[in-house]
Amino acid sequence: MNNNYVLNPCETEKEISDAIKLRYIAYRNVDAIDVNEEKTFKDKYDLLNNSKTCLIYEQGAAVASIRACVYSKEHNFMHIPAFEVYKEEIEKEIGLDKVIIEANRFVIDPAKVDSKHLFKIPFRFIMLNILKFSSDNIITAGRPKHVPLYRRFLGLEPISEPKKYPGINVEMIIMVGECKPLLKLVMEREEIYRFTDEEVDNYKFTPTMRKLPEGIQIEPNKQQKSIL
Template identity: 30%
Template structure:
């Protein structure tokens, strides 16, 4: 099988999975606790955190005014989660800014909009059943960047995960790894110009695209800027569009 055919088959498989997934912005205390419990289980399994009595993993950024927590559900079961902060000069709050502020501060001061997805976790058993689940989860960062008209998209990741973001989102490391609050392992900052990256991603991985309707359903109809010209994404079908 050629590389092109393999990528096409992979994209179709992930798109089919996305059709089964309900993307939800988490609001209730019960749902938040379920997310924090999933985080704890995932980070503990990786050896990234120490055990605690609550069996929950949360931090102050979970309550930041510019942050949103999302859960992805398959057949009503929580399968993965990711948190997204949209940082601007007016609301300059994001985990990456707290750690890499000397690198990112100039961008914020210049008026750029930065999207910082963090706390990316996937249920261990469901990830084995659905190999495309991590890609469906990372898609939330693209969706958030599109909605916010982002200038710069980020990922703060462990060293062994850099290749994933380079391959999927064309991101490159920025600076050296640093210690990250509440985590045992050093974290790398990776970034890319979203306007320059977006079409390359949609062309290679069409499942990353989203409609304005889906963006507004998850983030609200308020727009930071005028919408970009439509990138030609087909409407999302299935539960992902209706949930």
């Protein structure tokens, strides 16, 4: 991976704070959310044990963030955000008995949004989770204008009409991809998406956001840094 970037699962108070502040900046830049006094953006899914947020730093500054939400038997088939508005389409396309990784809350600093390389980096974290949980499918929601980009980049196909995504004032289309061919494609094409078996084994999916309405609390896991 480009040495200018550091990709960290959110495990320290600073990382969690940086992630929810960056979300706010990015979403406000496109009027996707309303103004709030805290200048942060978080939701109920940040509190769940099937959710993990990751942050990308460039020279000490937070420049991008993404969240992985896991739908699996291991997590008691706990719902993921996309189910709030696209569950019918997802059930029809892939069923609800599969392991699904949803990539969501993907944001980039408005000053860096034109960086094609930075766009790819957060998905290293998503690929790691796909491998960790042997996911059958990946889903993500994007604006209609971005559907061709996700099709080229990840081979994802749209399966819905534009709908308002949970928590933001923007209509998005849910896209889906089968993980096995997707992984083969992106690993052959992009070195940053390749992991050793040891790296996957050593990765621990530990939820970190707790009691956010009362304040940020953490469960540190410093070993994750060396993997990403």
